[in-house]
Amino acid sequence: MTLHSEIFEQPERLAALLEKQKQTVLEIAKAIRARNVQYAFLAARGTSDNAGRYANYLWGAHNGLPLALATPSLFTYYQSPPQLKGALVIGVSQSGQSPDIVSVLEEGRKQGCLTLAITNVPDSPLAKAADLVLDIQAGVEKAVAATKTYTTELMAIAMLSTALNASEEHWRELASVSKWADQALALDQRIAQMAQRYRYMSQCVVLGRGFNYATAFEWALKLKELTYVIAEPYSSADFQHGPIAMVAGGFPVLAVAPNGKVRASMQDMLTRLRKQKDAELVVISDHADVLALAQSPIQLPPQIPEWLTPLVCILPAQLFACHLTEVKGYDTEKPRSITKVTETH
Amino acid sequence: MTLHSEIFEQPERLAALLEKQKQTVLEIAKAIRARNVQYAFLAARGTSDNAGRYANYLWGAHNGLPLALATPSLFTYYQSPPQLKGALVIGVSQSGQSPDIVSVLEEGRKQGCLTLAITNVPDSPLAKAADLVLDIQAGVEKAVAATKTYTTELMAIAMLSTALNASEEHWRELASVSKWADQALALDQRIAQMAQRYRYMSQCVVLGRGFNYATAFEWALKLKELTYVIAEPYSSADFQHGPIAMVAGGFPVLAVAPNGKVRASMQDMLTRLRKQKDAELVVISDHADVLALAQSPIQLPPQIPEWLTPLVCILPAQLFACHLTEVKGYDTEKPRSITKVTETH
Numbered sequence: 001m002t003l004h005s006e007i008f009e010q011p012e013r014l015a016a017l018l019e020k021q022k023q024t025v026l027e028i029a030k031a032i033r034a035r036n037v038q039y040a041f042l043a044a045r046g047t048s049d050n051a052g053r054y055a056n057y058l059w060g061a062h063n064g065l066p067l068a069l070a071t072p073s074l075f076t077y078y079q080s081p082p083q084l085k086g087a088l089v090i091g092v093s094q095s096g097q098s099p100d101i102v103s104v105l106e107e108g109r110k111q112g113c114l115t116l117a118i119t120n121v122p123d124s125p126l127a128k129a130a131d132l133v134l135d136i137q138a139g140v141e142k143a144v145a146a147t148k149t150y151t152t153e154l155m156a157i158a159m160l161s162t163a164l165n166a167s168e169e170h171w172r173e174l175a176s177v178s179k180w181a182d183q184a185l186a187l188d189q190r191i192a193q194m195a196q197r198y199r200y201m202s203q204c205v206v207l208g209r210g211f212n213y214a215t216a217f218e219w220a221l222k223l224k225e226l227t228y229v230i231a232e233p234y235s236s237a238d239f240q241h242g243p244i245a246m247v248a249g250g251f252p253v254l255a256v257a258p259n260g261k262v263r264a265s266m267q268d269m270l271t272r273l274r275k276q277k278d279a280e281l282v283v284i285s286d287h288a289d290v291l292a293l294a295q296s297p298i299q300l301p302p303q304i305p306e307w308l309t310p311l312v313c314i315l316p317a318q319l320f321a322c323h324l325t326e327v328k329g330y331d332t333e334k335p336r337s338i339t340k341v342t343e344t345h
Numbered sequence: 346m347t348l349h350s351e352i353f354e355q356p357e358r359l360a361a362l363l364e365k366q367k368q369t370v371l372e373i374a375k376a377i378r379a380r381n382v383q384y385a386f387l388a389a390r391g392t393s394d395n396a397g398r399y400a401n402y403l404w405g406a407h408n409g410l411p412l413a414l415a416t417p418s419l420f421t422y423y424q425s426p427p428q429l430k431g432a433l434v435i436g437v438s439q440s441g442q443s444p445d446i447v448s449v450l451e452e453g454r455k456q457g458c459l460t461l462a463i464t465n466v467p468d469s470p471l472a473k474a475a476d477l478v479l480d481i482q483a484g485v486e487k488a489v490a491a492t493k494t495y496t497t498e499l500m501a502i503a504m505l506s507t508a509l510n511a512s513e514e515h516w517r518e519l520a521s522v523s524k525w526a527d528q529a530l531a532l533d534q535r536i537a538q539m540a541q542r543y544r545y546m547s548q549c550v551v552l553g554r555g556f557n558y559a560t561a562f563e564w565a566l567k568l569k570e571l572t573y574v575i576a577e578p579y580s581s582a583d584f585q586h587g588p589i590a591m592v593a594g595g596f597p598v599l600a601v602a603p604n605g606k607v608r609a610s611m612q613d614m615l616t617r618l619r620k621q622k623d624a625e626l627v628v629i630s631d632h633a634d635v636l637a638l639a640q641s642p643i644q645l646p647p648q649i650p651e652w653l654t655p656l657v658c659i660l661p662a663q664l665f666a667c668h669l670t671e672v673k674g675y676d677t678e679k680p681r682s683i684t685k686v687t688e689t690h
Binding site for chain 1: 548588
């Protein structure tokens with residue numbers, strides 16, 4: 001099955017990207033530092049937009065760089081793009097083909113901003129519209145549901161953060177990602193078994209916070225694309241401001257809660273969901289007390305630095321979505337209604 | 346019922362806000378113009394975050410002002426706020442009390458940025474942390490589900506846009522909002538009848554685009570808070586990049602598609618959903634062909650300028666959520682698990 005084998009390509013692709021593109025990333029960082037960049041303005045859709053959510057937290061926390069997620073329709077339908085002075089304009093797209101994302105970069109360049117394309121197709125329209133191109137080198141992605149291009153986009157974002165900080169410690173930590181990814185994939189058979197329990201799940205929410213807000217969105221997207229489960233992602237804080245009302249006994253809540261600064265806040269929410277609301281919990285974590293709250297605990301390899309957990313946490317989540325698709329009797333290779341390259345305006 | 350009566354207060358509250366706060370808004374606009382503001386950095390949660398989504402499109406389209414939605418956990422849990430040079434830092438909160446939103450403004454002020462609070466409580470911690478305060482004057486909101494504070498937040502955002510542009514035409518258009526709101530509320534009985542059909546709806550998606558992306562989010566939030574329906578909001582473009590796979594025959598899709606620049610794109614999506622996927626459509630629009638696609642059409646008053654449609658479209662959506670709550674046998678005044686003021690960190 002192509003989806004499953006592409007999920008298993010990830011440790012190798014991540015290692016190769018880190019090795020082969022480090023020099024390019026250092027040059028991109030140099031070009032960025034040479035400009036008076038005050039914030040990043042990032043355009044993406046779908047899986048790539050979720051990678052953008054990681055950039056929002058990582059570049060904010062590690063690089064002090066605020067990030068605005070673009071609203072592409074302002075550039076296309078409304079034809080009234082904002083003034084982008086001071087912005088580094090970034091487009092993230094596997095195919096580099098969606099016209100609305102390309103138009104954001106074209107406008108950024110027209111306004112004299114520095115522009116960067118993060119893409120799997122270095123001769124795509126998106127790459128051609130950009131001053132700087134970061135090729136994620138994931139190889140051709142055949143499965144409709146994106147997996148290896150998501151994690152390589154995250155790796156590209158993490159490498160750029162590291163290059164901007166010139167942090168040798170972070171480069172060293174990045175070198176272990178491929179090994180952790182391998183360890184996470186060893187959960188494959190256990191997750192295949194676990195997915196049985198969710199054969200008749202039709203809806204769920206997916207919680208994550210901080211760096212793993214992105215992971216919650218991407219896990220939910222894989223479930224929607226592949227299993228047709230209505231899966232809605234939230235930060236645990238936004239969830240508390242209203243949507244928690246939906247949860248009644250047995251309601252399934254999937255959560256990404258590894259060690260780190262937001263772990264205690266996630267643990268409080270999961271404790272409340274389990275003890276007071278009798279929710280059903282599927283939890284990805286490396287923390288024993290958090291895992292103990294879940295009917296379905298998914299144990300991460302230990303000692304991953306918090307900023308890199310999104311690159312590893314998504315792997316068991318991808319496996320969960322992949323196996324649940326089969327358990328539900330659907331075709332992982334032919335999700336209904338969607339195509340590999342979606343062109344929106 | 347308090348919720349229903351607060352929904353009906355909106356025409357009056359909107360008119361009063363426009364009249365009483367115009368001078369304050371002009372002064373705020375003057376203070377903003379005196380600074381070298383390159384983008385807005387806005388922090389909010391829940392309903393107020395949806396008002397921020399409107400600001401994202403409106404200020405982008407009418408004022409050329411890019412907007413970044415803040416990630417408050419960077420300011421609280423991670424304690425590594427981004428460098429906000431060049432930003433106008435804005436907090437939007439009905440109560441003005443959530444510590445994470447207050448901390449974003451405090452940090453903005455510390456970094457020397459101009460700060461603005463948009464709130465219903467002008468002596469709240471949020472207001473005290475801000476250089477500029479825009480009091481939305483909605484009166485005490487007793488219902489747990491926010492309605493009048495959402496539309497007055499939108500009005501405050503629209504007034505600020507108009508003041509920044511010094512557009513007399515836009516001030517004139519704003520003066521009609523209260524009348525359109527009145528006309529929209531006349532749909533009350535029809536919507537109460539319509540809600541019967543959705544007695545057993547347990548999940549749905551809510552689509553909107555451009556200015557009404559915010560409306561889709563806010564409609565979905567009211568449904569989640571009050572009716573416990575799993576309601577997931579999307580722009581029609583993001584929906585196409587994956588989640589459309591969830592839709593099978595009879596799947597309910599709620600949509601906000603008034604006349605304007607994105608109407609044709611919404612109409613294409615709704616046509617596909619109805620004709621190819623046999624979806625169930627509830628549609629708010631003022632366009633006959635769009636309404637004709639819906640099993641449950643909700644007709645807006647005619648001739649509302651597109652930029653002001655979010656202030657009117659949300660009213661029938663609020664009524665729909667309110668009546669559906671009663672139809673399902675729940676209490677509109679006591680949604681489970683949520684409180685009026687949610688304090689997140």
